[in-house]
Amino acid sequence: MTTNVLVVEDDERIRTALRLALEDEGWRVSEAESCEDALEGFNPDNTDVVLVDIMLPGLDGFELCRSIRRTSHVPIIMVTARDDTHDIVAGLEAGADDYLTKPFAPKELSARIRALLRRSRTVDGNDLPRLIGDLEINPDEGVVRKNGEELHLTKTEFRLLCELSDNPGKVMSREHLLERVWGYDYFGDGRLVDVHVRRLRLKIEDDPARPRYVATARGMGYKLRA
Amino acid sequence: MALRRPRPLRRLPLRARVVGAFTLGALIAASMLVVITYGLSRNSMLGLRQESSEAQFFANAKQVQGSLRAESPDFAVLLESLPSLSGSRSIVRTGPDTWRSPSLVPSDLPAELVNVAENSNRAYAMRYRLDGVPQLALGLRLRPAAVSQLSETLYFEVVPLSEIEATLSSLRLILGLGGALTVLIGVAIGAWAGGRLLRPLANVSDAANSIAHGRFDTRVEHSDDPDLAVIVESFNDMADAMERRIARDARFASDVSHELRSPLQTLRSSIDYLNGHRDELSSQGATALDLLASEIDRFEQLVQDLLEISRPDAHGSVFERGLVNVTELVQHRVHASDSDITFEISPAAANAVVIGDKRGLAQVFDNLLRNAEKHGGGATLVEISRPDNSVRIAIEDSGPGVTPSERELVFERFTRGAAARKRGAGSGAGLGLALVYEHTRRHGGSVHVESRADGERGARFVVELPIAGHR
Numbered sequence: 001m002t003t004n005v006l007v008v009e010d011d012e013r014i015r016t017a018l019r020l021a022l023e024d025e026g027w028r029v030s031e032a033e034s035c036e037d038a039l040e041g042f043n044p045d046n047t048d049v050v051l052v053d054i055m056l057p058g059l060d061g062f063e064l065c066r067s068i069r070r071t072s073h074v075p076i077i078m079v080t081a082r083d084d085t086h087d088i089v090a091g092l093e094a095g096a097d098d099y100l101t102k103p104f105a106p107k108e109l110s111a112r113i114r115a116l117l118r119r120s121r122t123v124d125g126n127d128l129p130r131l132i133g134d135l136e137i138n139p140d141e142g143v144v145r146k147n148g149e150e151l152h153l154t155k156t157e158f159r160l161l162c163e164l165s166d167n168p169g170k171v172m173s174r175e176h177l178l179e180r181v182w183g184y185d186y187f188g189d190g191r192l193v194d195v196h197v198r199r200l201r202l203k204i205e206d207d208p209a210r211p212r213y214v215a216t217a218r219g220m221g222y223k224l225r226a
Numbered sequence: 227m228a229l230r231r232p233r234p235l236r237r238l239p240l241r242a243r244v245v246g247a248f249t250l251g252a253l254i255a256a257s258m259l260v261v262i263t264y265g266l267s268r269n270s271m272l273g274l275r276q277e278s279s280e281a282q283f284f285a286n287a288k289q290v291q292g293s294l295r296a297e298s299p300d301f302a303v304l305l306e307s308l309p310s311l312s313g314s315r316s317i318v319r320t321g322p323d324t325w326r327s328p329s330l331v332p333s334d335l336p337a338e339l340v341n342v343a344e345n346s347n348r349a350y351a352m353r354y355r356l357d358g359v360p361q362l363a364l365g366l367r368l369r370p371a372a373v374s375q376l377s378e379t380l381y382f383e384v385v386p387l388s389e390i391e392a393t394l395s396s397l398r399l400i401l402g403l404g405g406a407l408t409v410l411i412g413v414a415i416g417a418w419a420g421g422r423l424l425r426p427l428a429n430v431s432d433a434a435n436s437i438a439h440g441r442f443d444t445r446v447e448h449s450d451d452p453d454l455a456v457i458v459e460s461f462n463d464m465a466d467a468m469e470r471r472i473a474r475d476a477r478f479a480s481d482v483s484h485e486l487r488s489p490l491q492t493l494r495s496s497i498d499y500l501n502g503h504r505d506e507l508s509s510q511g512a513t514a515l516d517l518l519a520s521e522i523d524r525f526e527q528l529v530q531d532l533l534e535i536s537r538p539d540a541h542g543s544v545f546e547r548g549l550v551n552v553t554e555l556v557q558h559r560v561h562a563s564d565s566d567i568t569f570e571i572s573p574a575a576a577n578a579v580v581i582g583d584k585r586g587l588a589q590v591f592d593n594l595l596r597n598a599e600k601h602g603g604g605a606t607l608v609e610i611s612r613p614d615n616s617v618r619i620a621i622e623d624s625g626p627g628v629t630p631s632e633r634e635l636v637f638e639r640f641t642r643g644a645a646a647r648k649r650g651a652g653s654g655a656g657l658g659l660a661l662v663y664e665h666t667r668r669h670g671g672s673v674h675v676e677s678r679a680d681g682e683r684g685a686r687f688v689v690e691l692p693i694a695g696h697r
Contacts, residue, residue, distance in 0.1 A: 014488060
């Protein structure tokens with residue numbers, strides 16, 4: 001099955017250059033020059049990864065992330081030209097799974113896409129279903145149930161939960177989680193973990209302000225309470 | 227532009243001048259108070275004593291006058307029987323050389339008094355010293371009694387003033403001490419006032435210092451004093467204007483860099499694509515591509531550095547701040563740079579953790595390693611040690627070194643070493659060391675360059691960063 005990448009970028013030259021690079025990887029690329037354009041033709045079943053430039057005319061990239069997240073868990077990578085911490089956190093909060101700052105090497109982009117696809121297809125290691133409190137995590141099916149009811153996690157959130165549940169009760173550092181879930185080596189951005197943990201809590205906790213499952217180990221990382 | 231007005235006292239520091247003025251003021255006030263108080267008290271005490279002595283003197287003189295009617299008065303008995311005020315003594319002269327007294331001899335009297343009494347009808351009083359004791363002497367020529375042959379009778383009394391003298395001497399002591407104390411208090415108030423006067427100036431100087439160290443948002447607290455408010459206002463206005471100017475410059479650099487990022491993205495993607503297909507290119511085409519690629523690398527680095535260096539401070543950084551193990555980071559960067567370098571890591575430094583942003587710190591070491599590569603034939607030694615409360619990373623190379631005159635200059639923007647004045651292959655944009663400086667400063671640390679520790683040819687760049695919890 002071919003991987004379909006949707007590139008949402010208003011600069012035609014960048015779109016073309018990215019298409020060249022991505023098609024070189026053997027992927028199929030569809031282009032959109034605005035959010036409206038992207039949403040019009042968006043088909044979740046036919047899109048594996050979305051690449052969104054944050055600064056778009058009209059509706060911005062944050063809005064697009066939120067719109068897509070309402071209907072789909074497709075992995076989203078956002079691209080920013082302004083590496084301002086506010087934009088990055090806002091993008092992640094809006095539902096992006098990862099981010100890149102311009103100018104990035106196409107190799108870096110394909111590595112990020114591959115990491116996302118890997119995380120959205122299978123989970124390596126121990127695939128046996130786990131029971132943690134009221135949560136039932138089934139890595140094989142890619143499903144989490146709480147009191148028997150299925151929760152709608154994005155692939156990244158799901159992967160993060162699986163990683164934490166591999167060793168319940170053990171503190172996982174941000175670096176470890178970045179490497180395992182996002183495929184970063186030394187230089188991952190810890191905020192990716194923080195924002196995703198926040199989003200995960202919103203979905204699995206009864207009271208996200210007083211988390212019962214995912215606990216913060218201050219200055220060290222996170223752990224899943226056994 | 228410095229405004230100066232010559233003043234004779236300007237050589238003295240302001241504080242000394244304030245203290246001096248207060249001391250002088252206190253001294254003048256205290257001496258005036260002492261002199262006036264002493265003078266008034268002395269006059270009033272002596273006046274009182276003189277009054278009472280005179281009253282007694284006249285009463286006694288009257289009695290002596292009365293006795294003159296007698297045929298031959300017994301002055302010795304009479305004088306003895308007169309009431310004596312605080313040890314006063316009397317003497318009577320009945321003839322030019324005839325004196326009568328139970329307790330005085332004529333030579334005890336001042337000659338002047340005798341003289342005046344002889345030639346005047348009025349009573350006369352004067353102060354003098356007898357045997358070192360101050361005395362009040364009074365004299366009067368008595369009216370001659372008709373029957374008596376004693377026509378030239380003079381009556382004298384001598385009243386010792388030693389009691390008053392003792393009182394005045396304790397008064398002098400008390401006033402002296404009081405005066406000295408007043409002067410001391412004046413000095414103390416002067417010192418305090420000088421400090422108070424200078425405190426706003428000290429605040430301004432602290433603020434200026436803080437701005438000089440890069441904290442551009444520093445302002446001086448507003449003052450209610452209209453005189454000081456002017457200084458404070460104009461200082462703060464100046465700081466505002468400077469901060470706006472710096473922010474505008476930074477925003478300009480940052481806007482330019484952002485605008486450059488999109489075209490760079492296209493170039494980077496296209497060149498990487500071509501690189502992936504270089505077997506389809508002729509050898510000349512491949513050479514051209516390599517040239518293009520290396521220039522793009524440099525350009526990208528320059529834009530990145532410009533953005534990084536124009537960021538107003540670390541708070542706006544993309545990268546989060548966290549705990550960073552310095553030794554691990556340095557080893558990681560040296561490893562990534564593929565160089566053959568000797569490590570010397572002190573055991574205490576192995577776990578040295580600083581608070582900072584990992585990528586900024588990585589850039590510090592990348593840039594230092596790249597600098598050694600470009601100007602010093604590659605780094606030869608990396609030394610990590612742990613002096614008090616900080617971690618010290620030294621990177622040595624075996625290049626020409628940095629001359630003492632250039633040692634501060636190399637951390638300025640767009641300065642390149644003398645050896646690399648001409649722009650050649652691989653020479654950087656000249657922002658590398660400036661960024662090293664900027665990043666270490668933002669982390670509360672410092673960087674400098676010196677000669678190699680072993681005395682060999684080469685440069686030694688030393689970065690010091692405060693250990694977490696000791697900033």
